[in-house]
Amino acid sequence: MSDRRTISVTINGETYEREVETRLTLADFIRHEVLLTGTHVGCEHGVCGACTILLDGRTARSCLMLAVQANGHEITTVEGIAPSATELHPLQQAFQDNHGLQCGFCTPGMLTTLIEFLGDNPDPTEQEVREAISGNLCRCTGYQGIVAAALDAAKRLQGAA
Amino acid sequence: MKPPPFTYHDPRSIDDAVALLAEKDNAKLLAGGQSLMPMLNFRFVLPDDLIDLNLIDGLAGIREDGDALVFGGMTRQRDIEYSDLVAKRLPLMKEAILNVGHRQTRNRGTYGGSMSHLDPSAELPTVSMAQDAIVTVQKKGGKRDIAMADFPMGYMMPSFELDEMVTDIRVPLWPEGHGYAFIEFARRHGDFAITSSAVLLDVDSGGKIARASVTVGGVGAAPLRVTAVEAGLTGETGSAELFTEIAEKCREIDAMEDVYAPAWYRQHLAAVLTRRALGKAYSRAANGTEINLK
Numbered sequence: 001m002s003d004r005r006t007i008s009v010t011i012n013g014e015t016y017e018r019e020v021e022t023r024l025t026l027a028d029f030i031r032h033e034v035l036l037t038g039t040h041v042g043c044e045h046g047v048c049g050a051c052t053i054l055l056d057g058r059t060a061r062s063c064l065m066l067a068v069q070a071n072g073h074e075i076t077t078v079e080g081i082a083p084s085a086t087e088l089h090p091l092q093q094a095f096q097d098n099h100g101l102q103c104g105f106c107t108p109g110m111l112t113t114l115i116e117f118l119g120d121n122p123d124p125t126e127q128e129v130r131e132a133i134s135g136n137l138c139r140c141t142g143y144q145g146i147v148a149a150a151l152d153a154a155k156r157l158q159g160a161a
Numbered sequence: 162m163k164p165p166p167f168t169y170h171d172p173r174s175i176d177d178a179v180a181l182l183a184e185k186d187n188a189k190l191l192a193g194g195q196s197l198m199p200m201l202n203f204r205f206v207l208p209d210d211l212i213d214l215n216l217i218d219g220l221a222g223i224r225e226d227g228d229a230l231v232f233g234g235m236t237r238q239r240d241i242e243y244s245d246l247v248a249k250r251l252p253l254m255k256e257a258i259l260n261v262g263h264r265q266t267r268n269r270g271t272y273g274g275s276m277s278h279l280d281p282s283a284e285l286p287t288v289s290m291a292q293d294a295i296v297t298v299q300k301k302g303g304k305r306d307i308a309m310a311d312f313p314m315g316y317m318m319p320s321f322e323l324d325e326m327v328t329d330i331r332v333p334l335w336p337e338g339h340g341y342a343f344i345e346f347a348r349r350h351g352d353f354a355i356t357s358s359a360v361l362l363d364v365d366s367g368g369k370i371a372r373a374s375v376t377v378g379g380v381g382a383a384p385l386r387v388t389a390v391e392a393g394l395t396g397e398t399g400s401a402e403l404f405t406e407i408a409e410k411c412r413e414i415d416a417m418e419d420v421y422a423p424a425w426y427r428q429h430l431a432a433v434l435t436r437r438a439l440g441k442a443y444s445r446a447a448n449g450t451e452i453n454l455k
Binding site for chain 1: 162163164165166167168169171191194195198199201202203211213215239262263264265266268269349350351
């Protein structure tokens with residue numbers, strides 16, 4: 001027995017139509033069906049934050065959603081953050097400049113989380129940044145660089161605005 | 162694939178959802194999914210049918226209705242966090258919601274989902290208990306109200322039937338200028354608290370406590386009103402000595418024990434957090450005075 005549905009999901013501006021099992025998680029849909037492997041899967045029960053994506057502009061853990069629930073919605077993954085193939089988003093550039101990534105596993109979730117956060121709070125304190133990424137685990141424990149990158153990115157984004 | 166096989170339903174109305182609930186023997190309702198999805202991924206729950214509530218119109222929203230705020234069951238925790246109405250009229254809930262998970266989970270997690278899951282230290286059920294909320298549940302052919310005092314039946318067990326679902330939570334308001342405080346202790350920010358304390362105080366112009374509500378989360382099998390503390394506060398003028406002495410009654414609560422903390426530690430936290438919350442709430446009350454308690 002397999003319960004299947006045809007869904008249409010827009011990811012990073014491109015619309016994908018697929019027939020999927022209804023129990024397929026959104027994270028697995030993004031990685032295995034659409035083959036965008038930038039979204040990482042860590043704990044698969046909503047603790048590590050690595051699979052965070054933006055659903056209609058709001059962060060969500062893609063392991064805690066079913067692919068069918070994304071039908072008709074717009075998703076942004078880490079692949080959709082940069083403005084072009086040769087240019088980094090100011091937040092990505094700040095990560096590079098501030099050593100905000102070591103092994104890179106948590107990075108997609110950190111970036112998507114911080115993009116939403118900096119939109120809500122363009123001039124955050126260090127404490128607010130730490131709270132914002134409290135749902136994202138970095139096994140390298142590289143939080144210092146990540147926090148510095150977020151604060152630097154806030155300045156860059158304000159300068160650009 | 163992590164979740165077990167099930168048949169997925171996405172009803173567009175409450176009537177359709179409760180009709181499915183009545184018809185299916187082993188069904189689960191999917192609200193925000195921040196607890197049920199992990200349980201499905203672990204295969205702790207094995208439903209034959211999954212009824213997704215996310216496409217039902219009119220099940221989310223916050224509205225003022227007389228002396229209460231009414232929340233639709235599918236109101237997201239984020240919408241509570243960013244609601245001006247909640248910040249102004251339910252400051253206890255505003256203070257508590259910032260401790261609920263993380264921004265990613267608050268974007269999805271719902272009030273009704275949290276009430277139905279009923280974790281003993283979940284913030285929204287604790288606030289609901291403190292405010293004497295009324296939960297409206299619906300099944301095929303009828304709806305009924307359940308007072309918060311009668312809502313928990315046991316550990317993670319709300320008192321509504323398997324064919325009923327939470328549609329609204331009505332939260333009565335306290336007068337303008339009341340004192341409030343929500344304090345919790347968790348090992349990491351965003352975790353379920355080991356213990357929390359929620360206090361509401363109505364202080365009259367003479368500094369006397371006209372009405373008190375004291376609730377602890379994470380101590381019993383469900384959030385508990387500490388009536389012994391409430392009784393000792395009513396009619397009294399707030400003071401550091403009174404709050405310190407009365408909060409000690411929390412050590413007499415029959416506390417649960419699990420891998421995270423022994424019973425005595427939860428009782429200790431309940432006393433300390435309640436002492437602090439009483440001081441903070443009294444300080445915040447329009448007719449109160451500053452009392453700082455460690």
